[in-house]
Amino acid sequence: MSNKVIEVTNLTKQFKSYKKKPGIKGSIQSFFNREYTTKKAVHDFNLEINKGEIIGLLGPNGAGKTTLMKMFTGIIVPSAGELTINGHRPWERKKDFKKKIALVMGQKSQLWWDIPAMDSFLLLQKFYELSDQEFKTRLDYMAELLGVVDLLHVHVRKLSLGERMKMELMASLLHNPDVIFLDEPTIGLDLVAQENIREFVLDFHKKNGTTIIITSHYMADVQALCKRLVLIFDGTKAYDGPLEKFEKILGNEKTVSFSFSEEIGGCDFIDKYDAKWNECRNHVDIRVPEEELREVSKKILDLYPVIEFNTEKMPIERVMKTLMTNPEVLRQQRENLSS
C-alpha cells in the first residue's frame, strides 16, 4: 500500500479565453468572430505528497496556485497530465472522493448567505451522511476551539470576515476529510484571528493526521504550519523541499539587527558584514554567516553601547521577497546544485 496521497505528473491547465470589446457591438462581433488567447496557468507540474504532510504552496499572484487547487478538488478538468488523490481522479467527481476532501477558499464564501451558519452545517451533515452524534461532537469541539459558539445562529451575511472564515473552516471539516485544501484561509484576517486559525489547523492535523495543502501570502502561516514548501512561479514548480532548506536558499547567513544608545561613527568591523545603517546611525542590520554568529554578536555587544539586538524572525519572508523580485536567483541556484 503506497503512502502517497497525492500524485501529480506533468499536470497542465490552459485557459482559453476570448477578447471581448465593450458594448453590444463588441458582444455581437465576438460571438461570430472570436479571437482566442490561451494562457497556461499550470504547466508540466509534478508533485508527490505523503499521507499526513502539511504542504505550503507558495507563489506570487497569478502563479497558478488556485488553479492547482481547483484541479485537486475536481472543480476544473486538467488540460493534460495525470492527477490522483487518494487513488481517485478528482474530475470524475465520485461521491467517495468528495467525502474524503475539503476545500476552503479565503476569497470566496461557500456557505449560504441568507441563512445562519448552523443551518448550513445541518445541511452538510445530511450531505456527508454524518450521524447526529458525530456531528454534534465535532461541531461543539470546533466551535469551542474557534470561539464562535455564540455566532452559530447568526445569518452568515451579518458575520465579520474573520468570523465567517471560521465558519467556513468548520463547514469544510465537519466530515473529517482525509485531505484538506486551504486556499488563502487567513486572507484579510487580523493577527489574532490568523493565529487562531493556524492553531486550529495544527490541532486538527495533530488529532486526525490529515494531509493538508495550504496557500498563503502570509509567511507566518507557512512558518507555523508547514515543514515542506512547494514554490510555483508562472505555472511551473520552482522549489520543492523542506522549509529550513528554503530559508537558506540565498546562503546560510543570518540577519541580525542592533540598536545603539548613541550614534556610531565609521566602523569597519561592522561594515564588513553588509551593514545597512539607518539615517541617525544608531541602528544597523548586518548579515553574518551562521558559524560566525556567536562570535560577531559577542564582539559587537562588548564593543558598542547596544540597547537591543535580535536575529531575524522570519527569514522565509526575506527569501520570498528576493525570489519574487528576481526569480532568476532560483534558476542559478538549481544550476549550481546540478553542476
Place this chain on the structure above:
Amino acid sequence: MKTYLLKWWQTIRISWSKYTAYRLNFFLQVVGPFLVFFFIKYNLWSSIYGEDTGQLIRGYNFDEMMQYHVWTLVISLLGQGYAAMNLSEDIRLGRISSYLIYPFEFWEFHTAGFLSFQILQIFVSSVTLGLAIFFGFLDLPSTMTLLHGFSFTFFMGFFWFTMQYFTGLLAFWLEETWIMRVLLSIVVSFLSGYIFPLELYPEWLVSGLKFTPFPYMSYFPAKIFMGVETNFMMGYAVLAFWMAVFAFVNHLIWKKGMRLYTAAGM
C-alpha cells in the same frame, strides 16, 4: 436510501427558509400578480366587452372570460415559478464550484429547491384563488375538479422547471441568459393561451400546437379547472415526452459545460 432522502429533505427545508426569509417578498408575491392581473386583464377585457357583457366572443361571455383568466393566473403561479432563475447566476458567478465539491449534485440541489418553491406556491396560488372567489370572479369548483386541475398544473410545473433549467444551463456559453428567458416567456405567454384563450387563434395554429408543450401550460389546465376538459391523458403524455427530451438535453449540456467550466470568479 434513507440517508439520500434526508439530503433532499434537508435541502428542501433550507430552501424553504431562504424563500420565506423575507416576509415582504412573500407578501408581494401574492399581491403583485393579482394586482397586475386586475389592472391589465380585467380592464382590457371590460373595455373590449363594453356595456354588453353578455355578448359572446369566440364562445366566451365576459364572466367566462374572466374566469378563464383567473385560472391562468392561478396556474402560472403554481406551475411557472422562477425557481430555476438562480441557476444561471450560479453558473455565471462560479458559484457551482461549491456544489461540485459536495456529495450532492448540482441538479439535485436545485431540484430540491424547486420542490420547496412548489410547496410555497401551493399557498400562494391558493390564497390568490381565495381572493378571486372573494371578489366574485368565480365560484369554487368541485373538489374533484380542483384535484385534477392542481395535479395537472403541478405536473406541468416539473416540465416548466426542466425547460427553465435548460435556459439556465446556457449560461455556460452566454454571458446573459435573461434576454433569452424573457423571449421564451413571451412566446410561452402567447402560445399557451395565457394572454388570449386559444379559441381566439386560427384553427391551423391551434392544431399545430397540439403536440408542443405550449397549450398544456395554460389553456389546457384552465379548461380542466373550468370543468370542460376531461381527457387529461393527452396533456400528461405530451408534457412527459417533452420533459424527457429536456432532461436528456440538460444532461448532455451539463456534461459538455463541465468540461468547459473554468470556475472563473472563484
